[in-house]
Amino acid sequence: MGAVMTTPGQERATEDTWMFPPADGWTFDQVKHLELPFDWELVDGVIVARGQTKLWHNHVRDGIADALKAARIEPYTVVTEQCVMFDDRNTPKPDVIAYDPRKLNFFEQECVPVANVALVVEVVSPGSRQDDRVRKPALFAEAKVPCYWRVELERDHQLAMHEYWLNADTRSYFPAPMHPVHHGKLITEVPFPVEIDLEALVGF
Template identity: 60%
Template sequence: MSTGRRLEKATPETWMFPPADGWTHEQVKELDLPFDWELVDGVIVARGQTVPWHNRVRDRLLRSLEDAQCEPYEVLAEQSVRLNERNTPKPDVVVFDAHGQDLWELECVPIQWVVLVVEVVSAGSQQDDRVRKPALFAAAGVPYFWRVEQGADRVPVVHEFWLHREMGTYIPAPEHPVHREKLETPHPFPNSIDLAGLVRR
């Protein structure tokens, strides 16, 4: 492949034709497409359509975590995380250590800053949220992962996972692996969330 081709930016006309070794973040970061997407192994992948339940739970979880957050943590929704130059997944919610950093200059959150990833499962994201993304973030060393499923009466159920560093995989949190009605955990900072309240009108 020529050097010129390697340095090309993806455009709305060329994004579906990545170079042989895939697009990089630098090549796609300014790309404007009429759908939400993320970079996976150098390929631009459309993110699944979400429903009001997913969006409300994500947004209210974000607010709850923001209310509980303490220094040096920051909490963002739908923010790209940079694992490497060809992988910038976009978790529903991400908590990261931004000590000494300029938040407003960020393009992507570097993976080494991330302490918690939250994924809210919807019909179009089950395989990603239950299998691919946990494996991806565990391999990258993210300490905590929450998978949020729809439970009885649409009340969210939170599955809390901790990273087993020797195995490089997530294991159910030993203290309280599944949270129903109320989530209480000291990780990555103390928080208590009324899960039923997330869907209350």
Template identity: 50%
Template sequence: MGAAMAAEAEYGRGERATPENWMYRPANGWTYDQVKELVLPFDWDLVDGNIVVRGMAVWWHNRVRNRLYYQLESARRRPYAVDSEQCIVIDDHNAPKPDVVVFDETGLDIRTVVQIPADKAVLAVEVVSTGSRLEDRFSKPALYAGAGIDYYWRVERDEDDLPVVHEFWLHHEAGRYVPSPEQPTHTGKMTTNVPFPVDIDLHSLIDG
């Protein structure tokens, strides 16, 4: 216990996170500058100053994520761009990686940009996994809403293994997401006009 506390104190003084010390959270939490070069043998997010391990995703999750990315990429219009697993820096202690993100690329240089500025993101998408239910249903949407990201999609797996998309819009006065007033839940097919017109056969995300 004493060694762990000493390590935490030492790494709380601006030291960078490494594979040897990342589990010793500084008193005030890790910052993005401390962790941005951290390489670990697993995926992770920075949430509230904590390095949060992302569990091993199953094939269903990855296929749905990848095909959603391609559907959005095919439908996108300027000035929007689409990316997958790209870090969004919300503040010093929060830098999550949505499964898919749509952002305004105006003024961004693909040759130099390392992460997506939160004020450029317009849609964050999370595909729920067994180990990410709490984060995808509660903590991450709270982060995205707090950052002013206009839209959030949460993709769940139903009892028939088909994807169901819950669409949320940001209530700017309340600073939180509310179900889309047009169609909050999409099954079988998803049609929406925000952030640009999208028409997706949800069965196609897992079939073939």
């Protein structure tokens, strides 16, 4: 694997230099202004392209977000495709999050602090399998995000919702004890009571 090219003294990434991070990586402030021809996340100071999603993925993502918005209780709110701030070099962008907006500056906030996040939902697509199944669960569990849902499209074009809860002592997720995998309908009480008709999300 070749050496990573760096740009010594670079204060802000540009459309020509973003792929050459400094030795310690870009910070969010150095890259947030970029207008790149793809969606991206900042991972350990490196800009990583997010894969192109298919129509079904976006319908499922938006349907889950709508159901969560309808069911949410105070103080939670729900948003899609919003960057989450772990630190200044790590700002992943989950498909959906439920978070506590209290004490956040609604009009100035660029990323949601990970400490405010109660639920992360990732809809798995071919280009995100490793991230959604391995890297992101470990990342969000380490940060003590209480709930993680992973949505998979199965071979019969039905959805499987994998529900995980946090073990705060080990900072790792374990399958929800009563219903670790939901088919047909998701019914859960955490982070707040919600029912989601999974079949309807892929039925037209």
